[in-house]
Amino acid sequence: MRTRGLLVLTLAVLSAGCSSIEPWVKPYDRENLADPIMAFTRAPISQEFLDHVFDSREGSRGATGAAGGGCGCN
Amino acid sequence: MANKRLLGFVITCCAFGGAVHAGVLPEDRADVLYFRYEGGGVTVNGPSMLVRKSIGEHVSVQANYLIDMVSSASIDVETAASPYEDERRQGTFSADFLLGKSTYSIGYINSDESDYKAKTLFMGVSHDMFGDLTTISFNYSEGHNDVFRNVKIDDVKQNDPTFHEKMQSRSYSLGLSQIITKNLIISGAYEVDTDEGFLRSPYRSVRFFIDPFNQGREDEKYPKTHSSNAASIRAKYFLPYRAAIDGMYRFYTDTWGVIGHTAELGYVHPLDKMLLGGNWIFEGRLRYYTQTKADFYQDIFPRADFSNFMARDKELATYNAYTLGVNAAYEFKIERFPWLSKGSLNMRYDHMTANYDDFRDARFSLGSFGKLPDDPYDPGTEPLYKLDADIYQFYISAFF
Numbered sequence: 001m002r003t004r005g006l007l008v009l010t011l012a013v014l015s016a017g018c019s020s021i022e023p024w025v026k027p028y029d030r031e032n033l034a035d036p037i038m039a040f041t042r043a044p045i046s047q048e049f050l051d052h053v054f055d056s057r058e059g060s061r062g063a064t065g066a067a068g069g070g071c072g073c074n
Numbered sequence: 075m076a077n078k079r080l081l082g083f084v085i086t087c088c089a090f091g092g093a094v095h096a097g098v099l100p101e102d103r104a105d106v107l108y109f110r111y112e113g114g115g116v117t118v119n120g121p122s123m124l125v126r127k128s129i130g131e132h133v134s135v136q137a138n139y140l141i142d143m144v145s146s147a148s149i150d151v152e153t154a155a156s157p158y159e160d161e162r163r164q165g166t167f168s169a170d171f172l173l174g175k176s177t178y179s180i181g182y183i184n185s186d187e188s189d190y191k192a193k194t195l196f197m198g199v200s201h202d203m204f205g206d207l208t209t210i211s212f213n214y215s216e217g218h219n220d221v222f223r224n225v226k227i228d229d230v231k232q233n234d235p236t237f238h239e240k241m242q243s244r245s246y247s248l249g250l251s252q253i254i255t256k257n258l259i260i261s262g263a264y265e266v267d268t269d270e271g272f273l274r275s276p277y278r279s280v281r282f283f284i285d286p287f288n289q290g291r292e293d294e295k296y297p298k299t300h301s302s303n304a305a306s307i308r309a310k311y312f313l314p315y316r317a318a319i320d321g322m323y324r325f326y327t328d329t330w331g332v333i334g335h336t337a338e339l340g341y342v343h344p345l346d347k348m349l350l351g352g353n354w355i356f357e358g359r360l361r362y363y364t365q366t367k368a369d370f371y372q373d374i375f376p377r378a379d380f381s382n383f384m385a386r387d388k389e390l391a392t393y394n395a396y397t398l399g400v401n402a403a404y405e406f407k408i409e410r411f412p413w414l415s416k417g418s419l420n421m422r423y424d425h426m427t428a429n430y431d432d433f434r435d436a437r438f439s440l441g442s443f444g445k446l447p448d449d450p451y452d453p454g455t456e457p458l459y460k461l462d463a464d465i466y467q468f469y470i471s472a473f474f
Contacts, residue, residue, distance in 0.1 A: 023205025029256040032312040037342045037355065040261060040310060040320070045105040045124045045138070046422060046467050053111055053465060054397075057428065059365045059389050060326035060334035062265035062304035063247065 097175045097202035097209075099134040102127050102474040107140075113426065113463020115147040132173065136181075138166040149388075149459065150278055153440045154291075158224070158231075162187035168196075175202040179213075189222040189233065189276075200249070211249040218242055223276040239272030257312040262305070269300040280386040281436065281453065282375040289374065289439065289453035295384045296370075302328035306336075318342040331369035332390065337362045357401040359424075364394040373434050374454045388459065391433040399424035399465075416473045424465040435459045 025033075032038065041047045051064055103126050110119040122140035129135060140163075147157040168181025177200050185192040198213035223237040247265035254260055274296035281289045306324035313319060319341050326334035340359040345352055368390035370383035401422040408414055438456040441447050 023207050025207060025253050025256050027206070030253070032257050033253060033259060035312065035316070035318075037316070037318045037344060038259065038310055038312055040308060042342075043105065043420065043469065043471060045107045045122055045471075046420065046469055048138075049107065049109045049122065049140075049467065050399075050424065050465070053426075053463075054361075054363070057389065057395070057426070057461075057463075058334065058336075058363055059328075059332040059368070060304065060324070060336060060363070061302060062245070062267050062326070063263040063306040063324055064304075 097172070097177070097206060099128055099132075099170060099172050099177070100126055100136075102134075103471060104474075105469055105471045107467060107469035110466040111463060113465075114149060114461045115152060117145045118142055132171060134170045134172075136166075136168045136170075138164075140164050142187075149435065149437065150275075152442045153436050154279060155277065156443060160188055162190075175206075176200065188231070189224045190219065191222075192217055192219040194218075194243075196245075207253045209249075209251040211247075211251075213245070213247045213249075215245040216243070217245075219271075221272050221276065237276065239276070241269060241271035241273060243267065243269045258309065260307065260309040262307045264305045265303070267300075267302045267304075270298060273298065273300055274385070275387065278387060280372070280375055280384045281440075282378050282380060283453060287452055290378060292378055292384075294386065295382065297330070297383055300328065300330060302326065302332075308338075316344060326365075330390070332365055332367070334363065334365040353405050355403040355405065357399075357403070359397075359399040359401075361397040361399075362394070363397075365392065367392040367432060371432075373432050386433075388430060388433045392431040393428055393433065395426060395428035395461075397424055397426040413474060414472055418471045420467070420469045420471065422465075422467040422469075426461070426463040426465065428461040428463075430459045430461075433459045 036042065055061055103124075105122075105124040107122040107124075108119070109122065111117065120141040120143045122138065124136065124138045126134060126136040142162040142164075144160045144162070145157070146160070151157060162185060164183065164185040166181060166183045168179060171178045178197075179199070180197045181195070183192070183194040183196070185194075194215055194217040196213065196215035198211060200209055200211035202209050219241040221239040221241060223234040224231050225234045226232075245265065245267045247263060249261065249263045251259065251261040274294045278294050279291040280294055281291050284290045304324060304326045306322060308320060308322035310318055310320040320339070322336070322338040324334075324336040326332070326336070338359065338361045340357065342355065342357045345354040345356070368385060370381065371385045371387070371390040372380075373386065373391070375381075375384055399422060401420060404419045406417050406419070408417070434454070434456040435458070436456060438447060438451040439453050441450070
């Protein structure tokens with residue numbers, strides 16, 4: 001019971017924290033981020049080939065994709 | 075077999091690529107690429123085609139098809155067999171579904187070459203948060219691979235009827251993208267990969283000392299499992315005069331004892347409208363890679379059956395590599411085709427140099443394609459191997 005109470009309290013605090021976060025870079029301030037030159041991968045078909053070359057030659061693998069990039073603006 | 079390790083990266087690319095922009099679907103586009111790799115006696119070239127199209131406001135589908143034509147006389151082949159030619163065909167189909175601030179992705183890859191067949195399913199979800207300043211993503215993929223071995227029977231290349239092995243792979247990845255300022259974005263990724271089954275090459279052998287002046291050879295022996303962890307961080311910054319600079323670092327470690335570090339720096343510079351109409355974008359990129367060897371790797375083993383696991387794959391050796399790349403893109407619009415929002419012609423060239431610390435050029439002692447050198451070196455005293463490779467890409471992109 002005590003654990004459940006703690007969980008509810010934690011979720012409540014987290015929710016309050018999330019709702020109070022204001023985007024500090026406004027959508028109208030994202031012109032530079034939306035520029036195509038800011039994309040981490042501008043041509044997926046080319047990057048895929050190059051990653052294939054590296055993956056074939058190296059012992060390392062993974063975590064090469066860019067999660068997000070370019071712009072967070074809708 | 076030249077592309078045994080293909081799927082790991084394809085999964086990463088497709089999974090991340092399919093779900094990178096949560097909250098907005100990727101734009102419609104078509105790309106046609108011709109690529110060529112020349113290095114270490116290996117030539118790979120072929121076309122690749124990609125089409126992405128939206129269906130309504132909530133669905134986007136993508137198809138990709140590529141052909142690898144491989145002509146190999148690599149150092150492994152040169153010291154052990156005759157040169158070969160092979161072809162690999164790969165098709166990928168994926169779909170993204172946009173629901174509110176979340177994008178769900180699913181896809182399937184089929185790769186087919188004469189001695190390796192791979193089927194992979196991948197799926198992912200990404201979500202925009204905090205006023206679209208933050209994007210988180212999770213991706214999973216699962217691959218089922220059939221490994222064969224080509225032999226010549228009656229002078230005809232075919233699968234060895236006595237050899238058929240299997241390998242399964244799974245990949246889990248987490249990604250986070252964060253807008254920091256109106257000019258700076260950072261991105262991090264963490265990925266766990268696991269493989270189980272037949273993980274070595276059915277062709278490659280290790281060498282061992284018979285005595286200080288003679289060497290013998292036997293098949294490699296690999297563990298049946300392999301798990302790896304990789305974490306990366308990258309950042310991109312918009313410079314005041316409309317150009318961008320980016321950097322990336324990746325740390326890698328696995329259960330075979332390999333520790334890898336990757337670092338990359340890039341610079342993108344579009345020409346001003348006063349110069350050549352402002353249609354050109356130039357890009358330069360420098361990549362550094364270094365790794366330690368696997369626990370069971372040795373260039374030459376002290377004796378036959380030295381240990382339970384034995385490898386002589388240069389991918390598992392200690393080495394470092396530099397890759398320098400340049401890209402030129404010409405962007406255009408065609409008045410007669412109003413449905414074409416933008417097109418671009420791209421030329422890219424990369425040069426890779428790899429210096430191996432504990433992989434020796436055994437051609438100096440074993441010879442080449444069965445022909446012994448005139449003045450053979452003693453085993454283990456050959457010069458260290460060095461790889462130089464040229465990578466060419468030419469592609470056309472069209473955006474709709």
